[in-house]
Amino acid sequence: MSDVLLQALTNTDIDWMVTTGERHSLENGMALNTLGDSSEVATSRATNSTTFTESIHLLLEGQLAMSAPCSNKEFLYLSRGDIIGTDCLFSLQSAAAVTAKGKATVLSIAKPQLQEKIKSDVDFAAHFYRAIALIMSERIRRQFETVQQTE
8 A cells, every 4th residue: 555655645745744644553452443433542642632533544554454333343454555534534434443453553644734735735635635546446446355255
């Protein structure tokens, strides 16, 4: 996934994300989000009032698992470069729970900061939304591959 980000975003885009975002360490089993929950669930270390579920997250290190809400069964594993939490940009509730599989590190960018950047920088917006589209497309492809392998 990190290749997708490097192809879709410019160095300036990445620099802004690194400068604006906050790094968070997750321990094994720690939840990054909770279905429909708008409270801070992953850590109490956030430095502002914006919660984890009101942020997008870029997975820098480690692995995260997405679980189905009805069964808690893990159906997809996320790796370095994956973006999590984009549903907050569209005022949608999370469709899956996301938890750390071992230690993981994410770069979190608060929704208000990201929305302001998208409004004020059209080039960044185009690159960022393209990256989301490419990552989501790859994620769907991986899900279908997983289903085919289990049949």
